[in-house]
Amino acid sequence: MGFFLFPVLAFVLWELPSMVAMAVHKLICALTGHSFEQRFLGVWAYRLLGMLTFWPLIMVTGGVAAGTGPSAAFGRLVLIIEATATVVLLLWARLSSRGA
Numbered sequence: 001m002g003f004f005l006f007p008v009l010a011f012v013l014w015e016l017p018s019m020v021a022m023a024v025h026k027l028i029c030a031l032t033g034h035s036f037e038q039r040f041l042g043v044w045a046y047r048l049l050g051m052l053t054f055w056p057l058i059m060v061t062g063g064v065a066a067g068t069g070p071s072a073a074f075g076r077l078v079l080i081i082e083a084t085a086t087v088v089l090l091l092w093a094r095l096s097s098r099g100a
Helices: 004-032 043-065 070-095
Strands: none
Touching: 004 043, 004 070, 043 070
């Protein structure tokens, strides 16, 4: 596992948040009628945006979900909704030509 640990961690910690940030930007472009190619922000902007928004949101929601009581049940529900929305958003961004 040691040899494969760095590429897996690099993908999960670095590339996944930037893919989510790009997919959200493509969705915004599709909803507003703009072209994603003309409004592309650059890879490093998406990486920075993803790191500053994606992981803090997941950490806060995960912290609430790890607790006890009614707030933990709500946190688990929100975490499941976030994961499902992320998967759907990434699939839509890959398969849709809208906003391209």
